[in-house]
Amino acid sequence: MPSKNKGSGISQWPESERPRERLIREGPAALSDAQLLAILLRVGRPDSSAVQVAMELLDCLEGVQGLANRGLEELCQVPGIGPAKAAQLKAAIDLGKRVLAAPLSTGTRVGSSLELFHHYYPRLRDLRHEVFKVVLLDAKHAIIRDATVSEGSLTLSIVHPREVFNLAVRESAAAVIFLHNHPSGDPQPSPEDRTLTARLVAAGEVLGIRVLDHLIVGDGRYVSFADQGWLEGETGFAPAPAPAGPGGKCIERRAKAKVAKSTRPGPLEG
Structure with missing residues (x-):
């Protein structure tokens, strides 16, 4: 001064x-x-x-x-x-x-959860409310576009499968990836996160649209349902490698466990 x-x-x-x-x-x-x-x-x-x-x-x-x-x-x-x-x-x-956000333009093929984290972390890290996004992919897992499905409060975002898959059908998507942030900074999924993911996977199966992953983004780290083995069937890309992402590193993989299917509504809680 x-x-x-x-x-x-x-x-x-x-x-x-x-x-x-x-x-x-x-x-x-x-x-x-x-x-x-x-x-x-x-x-x-x-x-x-x-x-x-x-x-x-x-x-x-x-x-x-x-x-x-x-x-x-x-x-x-x-x-x-x-x-x-x-x-x-x-x-x-x-x-x-x-x-800071790595480019993920239309036509880019998604190769891993870490690649998605690199792209979306700078956009989601400072938000004070939950945002739920869907990434629409073609049959080769190349990006068609992404969209914000829901924006909620500090701890809650309401998502309905109908809203998500209406968009996917309109864009002729063959597969989708979901991601949302936890403003608390802790990316560990809540029971509601797991329930909603199971409902989305089930809805996608009916429509013939594969759910490749669901990422929860926290403070410098993330959880990938695909990497953890929490999605039924093949995810479509290999698990993320161990190197650190921006501001943090991947969460350690835990024992595989299938998400229980449910027909109950599923809000997201952070």
């Missing part, structure tokens, strides 16, 4: 101390989190520089990670952060997530 009054604008600082000029000269690694944020904010308040506002923002959010899981309204509660600046920050964060 420059030895200037905190209310002085960055434009009045010596050029060697201005965050943007330092980034150009030394690279982003040389800057603190507050200085990088100040470049996005551009200006502060009449009594505080953009760096000072950035420091206050980070203090309120308990670090830069808090930017990822706060909404626009929460960001705007910090003096000096209005809707426009909050939108700039959220846009930058989401662009970063998209850069």
Whole structure:
């Protein structure tokens, strides 16, 4: 932080101390989190520089990670952060997530649960509510598209097989993969997760659409029903290897156990 009054604008600082000029000269690694944020904010308040506002923002959010899981309204509660600046920050964060997400475009063949984890973890890791997604595949297990089936609360997402397979039938999918996040960070499946998965597998069998896997994404780790042997029949791709994924590693495989089939409705609990 420059030895200037905190209310002085960055434009009045010596050029060697201005965050943007330092980034150009030394690279982003040389800057603190507050200085990088100040470049996005551009200006502060009449009594505080953009760096000072950035420091206050980070203090309120308990670090830069808090930017990822706060909404626009929460960001705007910090003096000096209005809707426009909050939108700039959220846009930058989401662009970063998209850069981290490995490309899985239409026509890409899915080879493992770890590959899916690499792609979806940056998109799901910071969500504060459950999101249930389906990945639609053709007969060669190449991606047709993915879709969000349901968005729920902190611990609950309601999914009905009819909604899932209506989409699969419309897109002429031969197979599907399900995935959802647990905001708690613990990817271990609940009894409701297992029950719902069994119902989805059974519905897919009736329609001739194979369920290749169901991934539950937690904090830096995940559980794959296919890798654990919890799906009946062949999953369609080999179990994920052991190397760590972004921010964590695969959960150890446990003894094989079939999921019990049930006709009861199945909410997801995280």
